[in-house]
Amino acid sequence: xxxxxxxxxxxxxxxxxxxxxxxxxxxxxxxxxxxxxxxxxxxxxxxxxxxxxxxxxxxxxxxxxxxxxxxxxxxxxxxxxxxxxxxxxxxxxxxxxxxxxxxxxxxxxxxxxxxxxxxxxxxxxxxxxxxxxxxxxxxxxxxxxxxxxxxxxxxxxxxxxxxxxxxxxxxxxxxxxxxx
Amino acid sequence: xxxxxxxxxxxxxxxxxxxxxxxxxxxxxxxxxxxxxxxxxxxxxxxxxxxxxxxxxxxxxxxxxxxxxxxxxxxxxxxxxxxxxxxxxxxxxxxxxxxxxxxxxxxxxxxxxxxxxxxxxxxxxxxxxxxxxxxxxxxxxxxxxxxxxxxxxxxxxx
Numbered sequence: 001x002x003x004x005x006x007x008x009x010x011x012x013x014x015x016x017x018x019x020x021x022x023x024x025x026x027x028x029x030x031x032x033x034x035x036x037x038x039x040x041x042x043x044x045x046x047x048x049x050x051x052x053x054x055x056x057x058x059x060x061x062x063x064x065x066x067x068x069x070x071x072x073x074x075x076x077x078x079x080x081x082x083x084x085x086x087x088x089x090x091x092x093x094x095x096x097x098x099x100x101x102x103x104x105x106x107x108x109x110x111x112x113x114x115x116x117x118x119x120x121x122x123x124x125x126x127x128x129x130x131x132x133x134x135x136x137x138x139x140x141x142x143x144x145x146x147x148x149x150x151x152x153x154x155x156x157x158x159x160x161x162x163x164x165x166x167x168x169x170x171x172x173x174x175x176x177x178x179x180x
Numbered sequence: 181x182x183x184x185x186x187x188x189x190x191x192x193x194x195x196x197x198x199x200x201x202x203x204x205x206x207x208x209x210x211x212x213x214x215x216x217x218x219x220x221x222x223x224x225x226x227x228x229x230x231x232x233x234x235x236x237x238x239x240x241x242x243x244x245x246x247x248x249x250x251x252x253x254x255x256x257x258x259x260x261x262x263x264x265x266x267x268x269x270x271x272x273x274x275x276x277x278x279x280x281x282x283x284x285x286x287x288x289x290x291x292x293x294x295x296x297x298x299x300x301x302x303x304x305x306x307x308x309x310x311x312x313x314x315x316x317x318x319x320x321x322x323x324x325x326x327x328x329x330x331x332x333x334x335x336x337x338x
Contacts, residue, residue, distance in 0.1 A: 017226070017227060017230055018187055018223070018227060018255075018256055019186055019187045019190065021222075021223040021226045021227060022187065022190055022191065022194070022219075022223050022301075023190060024222075024223075024226075025219040025220075025222050025223050026190070026194055026197075026219070028219075028222075029198075029215070029219060033201060043197075047193045047197060050193055050196070051186075051189045051190065051193055054189055055185065055186070055189055058185050085183055086183045086185065086186050087183075087186070088183075115226070130190075
């Protein structure tokens with residue numbers, strides 16, 4: 001795994017500010033296009049989902065990580081490998097539910113919000129909601145239905161940014177007869 | 181430092197979104213291009229601000245264009261512009277033989293009619309960057325064979 005990621009780090013790294021600013025431009029456009037924040041949140045989630053279902057392919061190809069055995073392992077891969085690879089940060093995994101089907105990702109510094117300040121009239125906007133869609137879409141492609149949402153956000157005055165992930169169910173594989 | 185894949189995916193999702201929200205394909209096309217271009221413009225302005233923080237003052241227009249071709253392009257697309265030409269009367273042609281945002285689409289003439297959508301944002305990026313360096317311009321693009329493309333910068337005299 002390390003050999004592969006070493007090869008890709010140099011050529012694939014790019015100025016993260018470009019990503020941050022482009023994302024900002026997108027949110028700005030959505031706020032212009034839709035009247036209320038709820039709609040913007042929904043749209044961001046949808047777009048994130050579309051990105052997630054494609055990003056998982058890139059991720060699996062480059063990280064050479066196999067199927068996860070349980071949700072704890074999934075959490076580790078997301079935090080330590082995926083977030084590191086794509087956003088250059090490693091969120092901490094905490095607040096496990098007793099059943100082990102729910103956990104939180106704590107983001108120390110969210111690169112999506114680097115130059116952002118929310119104006120007062122957008123207090124229900126979940127600025128980084130794209131991330132939820134990405135996580136949901138990506139996990140769906142590996143047969144996991146997961147509920148993802150922001151429960152805390154530094155942009156809205158909380159101390160940390162927290163993404164809550166809840167495992168819903170395993171999606172049954174519908175393999176065509178004779179396959180595997 | 182972020183990875184390149186998120187930007188590429190975000191960009192294509194951006195194009196998808198803008199085109200889906202438009203209703204009538206024929207009449208909306210121009211407006212969609214403008215929207216994407218304007219988004220790029222704002223991003224270009226922001227980027228150049230960060231990028232030129234510690235650079236020396238530019239001598240002239242050509243110096244500015246060289247900066248765009250080398251440093252700016254390297255920062256955004258991880259390579260330099262392959263060819264810069266000018267008529268010394270305010271028109272510059274920047275040629276990129278392997279443009280990042282097209283290279284995963286096709287290598288040839290397939291999907292050629294789709295190419296302008298994927299260039300509008302970058303046109304804005306260049307125009308925004310130039311505008312914050314005090315150069316007003318119009319930036320257009322053309323593609324004959326993907327993934328090579330040309331950006332034409334027309335400087336507007338104040």
